[in-house]
Amino acid sequence: MNLWVIADHTLREAVRRRVVLAAAVVIGGFLALYAVGVWFGYRDISTDPDLTMSMRRVIVGFMLQGGMWSLNFVASLLAIFLAVGSISGEIDQGTMHAVAARPVRRAHIVLGKFLGNLMLLTVFIGVSTAIMIAVVSIITGQYAERAWTAPFAMLFAAAILLALTIAGSTRLGTLANGVVVFTLYAVALVGGVIEQIGSFLDNPVTFDIGIATSVLLPTRALWDLAGAQLAQQSASTTGMTGGPFSSLNPPSGWMLLVAAVYLVLALAYAIRGFQRRDI
Amino acid sequence: MDQAAIRATGLRKSFGDTHAVRGIDLDVPRGEVFGFLGPNGAGKSTVVKIILGLVQAGAGEVTVLGHPAGSLAARRQIGFLPETFRFHQWMHASEFLDFHGRLAGLDRDTRGKRVIEMLELVGLSHRRRDRLATFSKGMHQRIGLAQALLAEPPLVVLDEPTSALDPIGRRDVRDIIRDLRATGTTVFLNSHLLSEVEQVCDQVAIINRGEIVAAGDLRELLAAREVELRLGEGAEAALRAAGLEPVSAQLADGRYILTAAGDEDIARITAHLAGAGVAIYEVQVRSNSLEDLFVDLADATDQ
Structure with missing residues (x-):
């Protein structure tokens, strides 16, 4: 089916244009640096007599959260960069003409590009988070039991950004789409x-504004879900959580539903936009 | 079975306030080489893109070998070389053709065979493992032609297929087009190179300002000639009596310029003048080239 031909082509393109190599080199360097940081950091906290066991656990939880937050940020940027010119860029360059004139549905071109890039992001998130969780577990001897669920939430957020960026690319030029x-x-x-x-000030209006941005783009809410899983043990033992890498209020199950609907609508919008577009 | 390879009726397309195509009717017979000509901005590319389903018509109907233009069934019948001939630069030549073969629905064995044949046909066998980024413009156009012919489509749409080629490359493409005609393939050729069109096309349509200004058999269109005559006394009355309006007013020295539909028409005019007793001192027949026809028609619609 031509959907898989396009997905395969998209994946090959990312590999051959050295996107994968560049991402692997940068993230490899980051993970090495992170491992060194965790090793020295844990050496200090494990020998500090003023820290209780539970406080050490919280600090390790923050270390993992901070690292994963960085990976999530890079995965989000990668999703945007991979898709930002996926349709408009190909039309501007003229490479789309020969492809779209073939017996291939435009919906399959959109979905093929989505799936190809999603496969790449799956490998990126899967490998990099697995290494990070392993690094923290090996160095500190601590393992957040539900840490493995965090990559799924991160992948979900990346998929939403990917779909939204492709949808933008069917209507906007590459630069304008990237900005939006x-x-x-x-x-x-x-x-x-x-x-x-x-939430901290107990101000419902401010709180609702924050919620509204999650509906506008639910990526942050999905990160909060991932962060909550990573810090679950520290939160349950000390009640300490929050800060820049996690939320005081992890999203409810409804937010997952909102995110799923968002993803489907973004893809539908992308398909509709491309079907209507003159090339 | 619809005898037309491409049939357009009342085709219209506007982009905002710009009317690119204003009610075009087109009939491209199967198995012929059809030239589609027109000055820059005449609407040629828009019509080609509507045929391919890349652009949606504002109004009117287009069918490709009996299928609605843009439908999957129609696109299965077409091989297309785009005017821009820009392809994915990171791909190798044979990989690029294999990708298009997969999109066209060819199975693995057929693709393997056809990729080799097509690279051979366009003279790029020795570059099959090279990335397209290392290709010259002419090589891009050649590989684009190979891509268009890969799935042996019954209709080939070539948009300026020789714009980047040297004279030898142009001759090769002309030979390929003639070979396609010999195998019954319909070729829709959009070209600015009128001499090329004149050499290979059976039928042409000339478009200007979004309208077809001339269409038909190329030889019939070119058969229309201008005749310059130097005549004696009474010429004007004799011409008027025969219903012949000179193209230009009487020139100095009793010269008139008339339009004749062909050789028979020239014979008829001279016989009539001789019969009316008008002395004929000189007859000069000016053959129409496609270029003359093109320029005349473009000028006429621009005025």
Whole structure:
């Protein structure tokens, strides 16, 4: 089926244009640096007589959260960069003409590009988070039991960004699309902080504004879900959580449903946009 | 079975306030080489893109070998070389053709065979493992042609297929087009190179400002000639009596320029003048080239 031909082509393109190599080199360097940081950090806290066992666990939880937050941020940027010119860029360059004139449905071109890039992001998130969880577990001897669920939430967020960016690419030029999607992403990111402040001040309006940004783009809410899983043990033992890498209020199950609907609508919008577009 | 390879009726397309195509009717017979000509901005590319389903028509109907233009069934019948001939630069030549073979629905064995044949046909066998990024413009156009012919489609749409080629490359493409005609393939050729069109096309349509200004058999269109005559006394009355309006007013020295539909028409005019007792001192027949026809029609619609 031509959907898989396009997905395969998209994946090959990312590999051959050295996107994968560049991402692997940068993330490899980051993970090495992170491992060194965790090793020295844990050496200090494990020998500090003033820290209780549970406080050490919280600090290790923060270390893992911080590292995973960085991976999530890079995965989000990768999703945007991979898809930002996926349709409009190919039309502008003229490479789309010969492809779209073939007996291939435009919906399959959109979904093929989505799936190809999603496969790449799956490998990226899967490998990098597995290494990070392993690094923290080996160095500290601590393992957040539900840490393995975090990569799924991160992949879900990356899939949403991917679908949204492809949808933008069917209607906007590459630069304009990048500006719009990245601005939305930044708004959702800041919205999470606003939500925390609203919750801390017990101010419902501020809190609702934060929630509204999650509906605008649910990537931050999905990160909160991932972060909550990573810090679960520290939160349950000390009640300490929050800060820039996690939320005081992990999203409810409804947010997962909102995110799923968001993903489907973004893909439908992308398909509709491309079907209507003159090439 | 619909005898037309491409049939367009009342085709219209506007982009905002710009009317790119204004009610075009087109009939491209099967198995012929059809030239589609027109000055820049005449609407040629828009019509080609509507045929391929890349652009949606604003109004009217287009069928490709009996299927609605843009449908999967229609696109299965077409091989297309785009005017821009820009392809994925990171791919190797044979990988690029294999990718298009997969999109066209060819099985693995057929693809393997056809990729080798097509690279041979366009003279790029020795570059099959090279990335397209290392190809010259002419090589891009050649590999684009190979891509268009890969699935042996019954209709081939070539948009400016020789714009980047040297004279030898152009001759090769002309030979390929003639070979396609010999195998019954319909070729829809969009070209600015009128001499090329003149050499290979059976039928042509000339488009200007979104309208077809001339269409038909190329030889019939070119048969229309201008005749310059130097005549004696009474010529004007004799011409008027025969219903012949000179193209230009009487020139100096009793010269008139008339339009004749062909050789028979020239014989008829001279016989009539001789019969009316008008002395004929000189007859000069000016054959129409496609270029003359093209320029005349473009000028006429621009005025």
